[in-house]
Amino acid sequence: MRSALIKAQQSVIDREFGTAADFFDRVLRDLRISGPVPTNLRGQDVRSFSDMQMNDLVEYWSAYLTGIGIERDVVHNLARAAAERSQLLRAFDDPTAMLEWTISKVAEIVADLPSEAKHIQVGRNPGDVLDPYILAATQNLLCGGDSQRAIEATVAHKALMVLEGLLGHLHEEVLGRMRGNVRAPEPRGELASMIDAVSNPFPGADVVTPPLAKGDPICFHQVKSKTGSMNSSGGHRLALQLVSLRQAYPGAELYAHSLVGTTLTGHRTMGVIHRVDPSIICTVGKSAFRILTGSDSGPELLLRVYQSAFKLGAERAAYDIETASARIVAAFETEAAEAGEGFLESILHRATDGSAAQQSSTTYVSARAARLAARASASVGDAPSTQSRRRR
Structure with missing residues (x-):
């Protein structure tokens, strides 16, 4: 922790780059762009350039790239890439490592998004079952009676809750x-x-x-x-x-x-x-x-790493909500057909049927209590009888 605190002190933008020219030169080298550093940046404070907003950075880089003879048809994309790199370098002393960490985290979470019927039927908590009444409302009030669109909306809702949790952790880690x-x-x-x-x-x-x-x-x-x-x-x-x-x-x-x-x-x-x-x-x-x-462009600095990480993370995880929803609908329809029921009725019964003993507090026994009882019963069975103890 002491090393991390010292590294944080040394990574401050003013310590790593003496002038705006030093910072600009680093971006050129990172993107392998051959060109001179603008002379007007040599005496400027690094923050005068590194803290610029995205639109201003794109405009600056576009003018620079045009001035050094870059072809017009590639100037816009290259200027955008240079502006993005500028903001990532402003935010992190090692943008590449930070991006890779964030992409891996995003891909890991995206891989857990709902893709099978079981993923939305019951959550990690056994009491978190798919609500057939909300699904019926979604289908008829929001999706024109289309069951597949209703399932897609449900999957999107579940996914958004996962992403909300992801972002809460990412904010802490990335900042x-x-x-x-x-x-x-x-x-x-x-x-x-x-x-x-x-x-x-x-x-x-x-x-x-x-x-x-x-x-x-x-x-x-x-x-x-x-x-x-x-x-x-x-x-x-x-x-x-x-x-x-x-x-x-x-x-x-x-x-x-x-x-x-x-x-x-x-x-x-x-x-x-x-x-x-x-x-x-x-x-x-x-x-x-x-x-x-420490920057007036702080919100953009965070967005910049997220934009890059979400795009690349999605490619790595290869998740598609329409494909996942179609697979889930097919599973529900097959289940309903096998039971000889309607689509919603089948989901309703799965969400409400269960052991009567486990559905009333008068008879309910938790899994933990059942384990303890079984353990106690086993220990009693293993204990020697009274007559046996007396003989001993």
Whole structure:
């Protein structure tokens, strides 16, 4: 962790590149473009170029590439690629490694998206079954009675929930690997909320920003996708964890960020957090990104890695929702035909039929209780009888 903190301090854009010309030259080399560095960049601060918005970067690179004689028909695509590389290099000291990590993570999650009937019939929780009444409403109210479109909408809904969870984790990981930041290690075990200098140094923080200049504080960041993604009890627990971090690291600055949003109006937990400690800074939208990335183009920096990773990750995972939905519909139709039922009736019976003993709390026995009972019965069977013990 100490090495990671030092690396984050050394990776700050101003330390790696003395001028805008140095940064521009690195992009040229990364893309194997032969051309001189513009002389007007030699005396400029690196951020004057690296923090430009995407449209401005494309325009700048287009003019540059045209000026060095690149053919017009390739200028636009090459300028776009150079602008994207510029933003990725601004965000990460090793854009290629970061992209590969993100692509692998995306492909791993996409491979788990619904592709068979069983994937939407029952979730990981046995009680999470496909709701036939919602499916009937979807089919008739949204899809003009088309069962395949209804299943496709259901698959899309399940997939979106998976992707929402994916993005929550990606935000923490990707922002934690940006220049100047460190991804805080995930707390483990029963004492996950307690500080331990070796195994759990930063409970409550997703991202840590070490002091980047002399006199700067260490900063601890909790990162959420939106302002409504945490309830009040979660906000209270988070605030207590952040306060404990300040006690362990005197002078630390504490942040609770929501990335997507334009205003703190409607922030469900800000009041709860501030009742615990009003000095915890709650931010949303571009203000959150500015603190986390040190750039006014922060939202674009995150989008840039996601755009590339999602495109390449989709190609690697080869997932197609229409193909998956058609396969699922065919399985449901076959099942209905074998039972001599209608499409929705078959799904209804699968979602409601079951052992009567397991459907009422008066007779229900959990799997854990059943295992314990079986274990106890086996141990009684193995024990010597009373007469046998007396003989001994």
